[in-house]
Amino acid sequence: VNQSLIAQAQLKLDNKTKPPGSLGRLEEFARRMAAISGVMVPDTSKKVIFTFAGDHGIVEEGISLYPSEVTAQMVFNFLNGGAGVNVLARHSGVEVRVVDVGVDHDFGETPGLIHRKVARGTRNFAQGPAMTREEALAAMQVGIDLADQCKAEGVALVGTGEMGIGNTSPSSAIIAAISGLGVRELTHRGTGINNAALENKIRVIEQGLTLNSPDTQDPLDVLAKVGGLEIAAIAGLVLGCAANSIPVVIDGFISTAGALIASELHPNVRDYIFAAHRSVEIGHRVMLERIGAAPILDLDLRLGEGTGAALAMGLIEAGVKVMKEMATFDEAGVSH
Amino acid sequence: VNQSLIAQAQLKLDNKTKPPGSLGRLEEFARRMAAISGVMVPDTSKKVIFTFAGDHGIVEEGISLYPSEVTAQMVFNFLNGGAGVNVLARHSGVEVRVVDVGVDHDFGETPGLIHRKVARGTRNFAQGPAMTREEALAAMQVGIDLADQCKAEGVALVGTGEMGIGNTSPSSAIIAAISGLGVRELTHRGTGINNAALENKIRVIEQGLTLNSPDTQDPLDVLAKVGGLEIAAIAGLVLGCAANSIPVVIDGFISTAGALIASELHPNVRDYIFAAHRSVEIGHRVMLERIGAAPILDLDLRLGEGTGAALAMGLIEAGVKVMKEMATFDEAGVSH
Known part of the structure; x- marks a missing residue:
């Protein structure tokens, strides 16, 4: 910068x-x-949040309250403007663009959706790698392409968001692999699971890390083996924004997992990142410290989608004003 | 409620x-x-911040970086839309109304200004009482009247703001008197004074409290003896909003001093208060704890005027949406 x-x-x-x-x-x-x-x-009139949707094989281990079908259902909710991120983005004058990078659903011609499906969800990382390295790179390329398009359009500020039932588990796995801290210290209740389900979630993530033993010096290996398609796309978006000199606002726990992969690959991207908020998820603090980003808001949010980013983008624009x-x-x- | x-x-x-x-x-x-x-x-389309301006006799003790003339100069800046609170209120869709409740300047017919001057500033509370009880009550009535008018207009959300060179000193004095804590623990650098000036400021406030010995069981006595006209008006605004079932967003340190007086007079007003942000001023935390309000933002703000309220009002409206x-x-x- x-x-x-x-x-x-x-x-x-x-x-x-x-x-x-x-x-x-x-x-x-x-x-x-x-x-x-x-x-x-800078002229801040054009502001965009990308909400990347992807499914997760790990859901078959019973780590989430909600079934995988909800990912696709929420994509339609986003397209209809009824989800939390739509409401808060409208409030902040931000456009929401919804990207299918890995939903286990055939959207056909669904208008309004950005069709960039790499696979119909990841594989269950408790049983083997979530993605091949090629799949992870293809999903990252989706984010890079969208950042390039933002540059061409003159977008002043980009926000990240995601939807993927089960995606706090790969996010905890990523920060555990990269930080070397224990899974238990980095794993929380996601959408609201109880104690027994939390114990199971911790066990499943530990099993996945042991089984796949990702190379902790190779962020792409970590991403491929225990990550997610939407997390990869966010990593690509962050890299692409930095390459195009576009400031990027990362939302909560899952988005920060993507930004963490990007910043491990290229530490310079940290200069382009704003951290929207401090998530309720306990692994989030560790991620933010590693990236070196101070959260803007602390409102006990844990919805994802880009909701925190939408609010923080309004505050960043206030600074420019x-x-x-x-x-x-x-x-x-x-x-x- | x-x-x-x-x-x-x-x-x-x-x-x-x-x-x-x-x-x-x-x-x-x-x-x-x-x-x-x-x-x-609730329909949140009408949102108003009242920025109350008043001068302070205590400024002659050298407790501020800026001369008292700046209070009147800033009133013109508010009316021209060029101050921080104007920029941030526009950003949040909030109207700013500027009230002369005690500026040491003859504004004549100045259009746009709400003319409710009670006195041309307070007296120097290091030498005697800042106000008579009657003056303090008259300034409170200004805030009560404006809250009543908001009810008639259908204003959904009110914010407080202030401008008064020297007004962190009466604010520190108020919380010291009410909490019983030491002035040193509650007094900070205001607009940015150095160490020597901070020592002088602490000494002056201590002198004022000793000399006036306000009745700490009588919030009106505290307000009159060591407070300010704009602080009294804010106390009245908070009381008036509560009486009219209008939620009121209190800005930073000085506004919270006003809200504290109101909540000591009528503890029920606490149910109507939102605390906009955590100020850099060290006495602010003690005030907020006593009121029982959790700040919404923590952005290292210390400008006043209603700037923090403007940002917080946008977030509160987001919740309603x-x-x-x-x-x-x-x-x-x-x-x-």
């Missing part, structure tokens, strides 16, 4: 009618948006 | 297409907005 623009941006902010630094993280958002985009006051719209001391005739 | 509506609201939220409780505090906002307004899905716009499981054909 353009470091000289960070200093220039702060100079400009310090001429605004307020004590220096008094708008706290809003000023950070304004500085970073300038440095990432290369423009002091501070830079753009606030009067300077001279303009306002205020003593300083 | 209507407790039965809280339970009904949660039932309605639990039918939305999401795991129960997964939208965390957004669901809390939706429940509380229903319970306070008495309407399951979750209730209003999200599809139910049945509507969306999603299994549960």
Whole structure:
């Protein structure tokens, strides 16, 4: 990112009618948006969240409250504008684009859906690798392609989101493999499972890690063996946004698993990442520390889809508006 | 507030297409907005922040970086739409109304300003009482009147804001008097004073408390002796909003001092309060604990004016939209 623009941006902010630094993280958002985009006051009118949907073979181990069918059902809910991410994105002036990267359902010609299915879900990683390396790379390419398209369209800010019944399990597995911490310290209740189901979930994830023994020095191997298609697409989106100088807002636990893969592959992508919020999922904190991102919101969210990203994008845009719209001391005739 | 509506609201939220409780505090906002307004899905189109301006005699003790003239200068900045609160309120779809309740400046006919001046600033509370009890009551009445007017206009959500050079000192004095904690533990750098100035500020506040010895069992006595006209108006606004069943979002340290006076007078007002954010000012946490309010945002803000309230009002409205716009499981054909 353009470091000289960070200093220039702060100079400009310090001429605004307020004590220096008094708008706290809003000023950070304004500085970073300038440095990432290369423009002091980027035009933030185009903002897009990509909600990637994929299914998970691991669901057959009974690790989720909901059946896999819900993934496809929720895709239709997204397309109809009735899901949480739709409501919150509309509120923040953000467009939601829904991508089938791996749902176990034949959507046919379904209009409005971005059709990029790599496979009808992952395989059960408690019994073998979730994906081949080729499948993982193909799913990453989906995210990269969409980031390239955003650059061509002039999108100022991208958000990540996901839908995939069972996808907190691969996310816990990814951070366990990469951090070396125990699965138990990194695994929570997902959509709300009880104690017995949580014990089973921990056991299943541990079994998958032992069986597949992913190469912890090879993020792609981790992604392929215990990850997910939507997680791979998010990793690709983050890489693609960084390559195109587009700031990217990562949502919660699952999105951060994707961003973590991207940042392990190319540490420089961290400069392009905003962490939307602190998830209720206990493994999330460890991921964010490893990426070096401070969450913007802490609202006890655990829905995913891009809901936290939608809210945080509104706050980041507010920071840019501070830079753009606030009067300077001279303009306002205020003593300083 | 209507407790039965809280339970009904949660039932309605639990039918939305999401795991129960997964939208965390957004669901809390939706429940509380229903319970306070008495309407399951209140119309949130009208939202208003009142920015009360007043000057402080204590400034002659050298407790602020900025001269008192800045208070009036900033009033013109608010009226011209160039201040931080204007930018952030526009972003959140909130109207800003600026009230002169005690600025040491003759505004004449200045259009757009709400003229309710009680006095040309407080007196120096290091030398004697800041206000008479009558002045404090008159300034409170300004806030009460404006809340009544909001009820008549159908305003769904009110925010508090303030401008008054020197007003972190009376705020620290108020929480010190009410909590019994030491001034040093409750006093911070305001707009950014250095160590020597901070020591002076602590000494001046301690001197004012010793000299005036406010009756700590009488919130009005505390307000009059060491408070401020804009702080009194905020206390009145909070009381008036509660009396009119209007939810009120309190901004940072100074606004919370006003809300604290209101909640000490009538503990029930706490049910109507949303705390916008956690201020950098160290006394703020103690105030919020005493009121029993959990801050919505934590963005290192310390500008005041209503800037934090503007951002939080957007998030509270997002909670209401979750209730209003999200599809139910049945509507969306999603299994549960």
